[in-house]
Amino acid sequence: MEIFYWLLFVVLGATLAGLELSRTSRDRITTSSAFSSFKNNYLLVYSLMMAGDWLQGPYVYFLYSQYGFGKGEIGQLFIAGFGSSMLFGTIVGSLADKQGRKRASITYCITYILSCITKHSPQYKVLMVGRILGGIATSLLFSAFESWLVAEHNKRGFEQQWLSLTFSKAIFLGNGLVAILSGLLGNLLVDTLGFGPVAPFDAAACFLAIGMAVIISSWSENYGDPSENRNLLTQFWVAAVAIASDEKIALLGAIQSLFEGSMYTFVFLWTPALSPNNEDIPHGFIFATFMLSSMLGSSTASRLLARSSLKVESYMQIVFLISAGSLLLPVITSFLVAPSNVKGGSISFSGQIQLLGFCTFEACVGIFWPSIMKMRSQYIPEEARSTIMNFFRIPLNIFVCIVLYNVDAFPMTVMFGMCSIFLFIASILQKRLMGIAESQRPKPQDWTALDERERETEPLNI
Secondary structure (H helix, E strand, O other): OOHHHHHHHHHHHHHHHHHHHOOOHHHOOOOOHHHHHHHHHHHHHHHHHHHHHHOOHHHHHHHHHHOOOOHHHHHHHHHHHHHHHHHHHHHHHHHHHHHOHHHHHHHHHHHHHHHHHHOOOOOHHHHHHHHHHHHHHHHHHOOHHHHHHHHHHHHOOOOOOHHHHHHHHHHHHHHHHHHHHHHHHHHHHHHHOOOOOOHHHHHHHHHHHHHHHHHHHHOOOOOOOOOOOOOHHHHHHHHHHHHHHOHHHHHHHHHHHHHHHHHHHHHHHHHHHHOOOOOOOOHHHHHHHHHHHHHHHHHHHHHHHHOOOOOHHHHHHHHHHHHHHHHOHHHHHHHHOOOOOOOOOOOOHHHHHHHHHHHHHHHHHHHHHHHHHHHHHHHOOHHHHHHHHHHHHHHHHHHHHHHHHOOOOOOHHHHHHHHHHHHHHHHHHHHHHHHHHHHHOOOOOOHHHHHHHHHHHOOOOO
16 A cells, blocks of 8 residues: 555554643543533434444445345435435434434344344345435434433433533544444454355344443433423424524534535545546545544534633634635645546545545544534524434435435536535535624623713713
8 A cells, every 4th residue: 555545544553642641630621520420321312323433434335236236226216215214314303302312222222133133144135124214213313312412411400511522532533433443343354264255244233232322221301392282293393383483503414414415425426526437445444533523523612612712613714715725625626636548556646635625524524523513502492303314314305316326417516516506505504604603793882981970971970
């Protein structure tokens, strides 16, 4: 493997280590022992849940191809997953608010374990059922757990700022370290030990079962809607009214959809972007490098969120602009760097430039997750939190399905350019969100002027 990849990995690792070791008291949040116990319990569960998800990701396409399915059939299976997440996501989110977030989290584990079991069958219909179950599980993963955390955090009376610490640690571990370890474990099971491409799914089911046991034994139940007489349609209506009546919630949903839509498009495009002529690139090592970049971003986010004087709405404008610029690099290099016509070989010079930009984007992803979680905890009403969060995923899933269906219809530069435009729009919407939040924030009283007015109207003592 070329020294370029190792050099990039070492530089990112050294930067991350330096950032973590250089923390001062200003970068840390002082908490209580009760909160630390609560936080560690959630981080354990979240890490197990993410291990169950990350173990599957790298091998889904490979497994389907091993069963003899072509690109078109595999594409249909992927679309089924995103489509089921879109169709059933809001329903399961509403049920989580109504029936309880703990029950919804357990349902996620059961649903995803069943999805893993279907991977043992080479039958197309069985695999399709598995994709539908996986789509439902994904909706629960990105709504029920966060909703449970926010509600339980507030119910136990912990300080609001401490939430940001849990968010940043969850992304650092679950979306960074656990992703890297899951990739290594999957490689060990499939390649080193030769257990075959189904082995990572069996390992994922084991982690999910362990996480479910922890949830059952240690989590208490909480609900979004304290009223017992609200049915599912009423929950939908409450969520829709909240989004329509509060511009901050609508803006937050649009920002999330624009960023995550660009992120999922990037997931599909980074491999052909770095190897347009079938260059020999180390996919697993590049994935680990991306995850290291994401950890660097989440570490940066923990510092930013620890400072109460710095508003998340402010720095996220800059993050979205940097993201837009990083995904514009493939477009820029297509004009400035002469394309290579040599088939195979090592990564090209333009590929190296793009890889640096992609690592920058992954760092922005690491900042985005805990920051968007923090904003959701501030702006989304508790009574319909899971429902609203899954409403946000509807345009995202529609967009991803369209991209999957038409991935070969447009040049890659057009797709990256579109993502860059979306991220620039997200920055504009973020600025609008900050303006509204600032205008609605209570202004401090001018006590000096108030005292003077009181003295003027005070009767004279004779």
